[in-house]
Amino acid sequence: MVKYTWTLIKMPVYKELLEQFKLVFSRRNPIFDSVIPPLLFMLTNALYGLTPALWVAFGSSLLFTLLRLIRRQRFGNALLGAGATALAVGLVLLLKSAQAFFLPSLVNGALTVLVLLLSLAIKRPAVAFTSYLTRRWPLQWYWHERVRPAYSEVTAIWAVYSAIKLAFQYYFYRNALTNALAIFNLVSGWPALIVLLVVSYLYGLKRLRRLGGPSVDEFKNDAPPPWQGQQRGF
Secondary structure, three states: OHHHHHHHHHOHHHHHHHHHHHHHOOOOOOHHHHHHHHHHHHHHHHHHOHHHHHHHHHHHHHHHHHHHHHOOOOOHHHHHHHHHHHHHHHHHHHHOOHHHHHHHHHHHHHHHHHHHHHHHHOOOOHHHHHHHHHHOOOHHHHOOOOOHHHHHHHHHHHHHHHHHHHHHHHHHHHOOOHHHHHHHHHHOOHHHHHHHHHHHHHHHHHHHHHHOOOOHHHHHOOOOOOOOOOOOOO
């Protein structure tokens, strides 16, 4: 068991995972753009009331956008975050309810589950598209009969996770448990996403090897079977 674990640690897969962690926690990553405004809303609402909380949350999202513009960093996610925060603030004012601040995340969660299930139904798993957008591998490779099942199974994992997350969010929202909903969104956001990405990568790469399909390079070169298969990247 110890020998097996040590072999895994030396595998290139862990080097790539470490590179992904560095990307997630880098200063240029939009992680704080989506985490800080809801956190400030929750804390300010508990200490000073709803109106100051709205101003602090919206102001912080605008500040992130401005800082990224000044530093000439990618500000698309920060801008989307500011728009989502503005929508949340509008819903709070309209519905006169603090938990309405988290209604957009509830709707987004429902749409995510729907898209994931629909992609599985039409045999075009959503995770394959996210990988394609990141890696720019040939899209037809993902639809190979000995490649697609791996991406379908990982998409199913994401669908189950998203559905469970949505169920908890709806429970907290319906029962007006604003602080519990805020904390749950934070924990089930980036921390859970990192774990999910690691599980997706390790499981997906293992399934690709078991399926025995061609690697990306073998697919590009139209290599005949038997194939070596994908050894790095998912």
